[in-house]
Amino acid sequence: MGHLPMDLTDKIFLIAGAAGFVPSTVAQLYLDKGATVYGLDNFITGSNSNIELLSKYENFHFIKCDIVQGLPDFEEVKFDFILSLASSASPVDFEIIPLEIMMANSVGTQNLLELAKDHGARFLEASTSEIYGDPEIHPQVEDYVGHVNPIGPRSCYDESKRFAEALTMTYFRKYNVDTRIVRIFNTYGPRMRPDDGRVIPNFINQALDGEDITIYGDGGQTRSFCYVTDLANAIDHVLMLGDEMPYNIGNPDEYSIKETGELIVSTLESSSKLSYQELPKDDPRRRRPDISRVMKLGYSPKISFEQGIKETANYFKNIKNR
């Protein structure tokens, strides 16, 4: 268990959302293993700099495309793996582009599932811890069915991801498509947008600039943060070795948001002070994955929170100086 094939030179991947934070990191992992990777993106939240980086690999091919409008004709290619990673995960975007998020996770995901059916490809859906909503079970195990407000400000994301899971299971049951589902918990690291509004980019940039650290509510709510290369490695384990559905993936180390702010300030030796602001509606109080199922595949997170904070801060410093 845990010995993953390093040489994937004869494999062809399609990654939807390739210009994004997590998807471009996953694309790079497979390019480094010698695979051919086709990337799709409409740049709604992705960045061209990620595509430039991937384009240094000669076996990377990019096609600008909105997966909701339909996929390119891939008559010359036969995909082995299709990864459905095209959706923003940032709560700030839930207010700005809610319909685009809902369509990507429904119509867009179905277009990718149809392609997987036609190609006989293995399909992976990037679901989320958000399908558990504000959880009543702690830590969250895969069997927990969740506690989501269907009409709240997060529902465009939470419910469309629940629909994406239902679609995936339907293609598995009805058409025998070889599917996988991962429920990704909070992930951070290089290639996040500095202004995407999530807690880690906000706090790191505030700490770097000596500004107040904006804690929403009393900071007692918790999250468990996974460094992005660990997360890509977890996706790889599920894709190559997993035979169950779904898998929680992430890092189970749990921090309150106040502790997170304090740790970022001390790790970056910042002079920033904590300040308190209103808590957004339906903000989950606690979140920590039970990852025992994926650990049975040989996965475990490797990067400590302090190390991840430093790497991410270096990334933000470099893009500021560019």
Ligand code: NAD
């Ligand atoms: P991201 O916004 O950086 O990446 C998503 C990419 O998808 C972007 O490049 C965007 O332009 C592209 N995209 C969106 N709609 C599209 C469409 N209709 N057609 C083509 N491209 C489209 O987000 P991320 O944080 O890297 O998340 C990637 C995946 O992981 C998403 O499915 C997300 O729901 C899931 N996820 C992420 C986290 C996290 O903490 N980052 C947590 C849970 C789940």
Ligand code: UDP
């Ligand atoms: N948060 C915060 N300050 C910020 C941004 C976020 O206190 O500047 C809190 C937010 O209210 C939530 C947690 O940090 O409790 C994680 O928020 P994020 O948007 O990163 O992701 P979520 O897990 O809520 O989807």
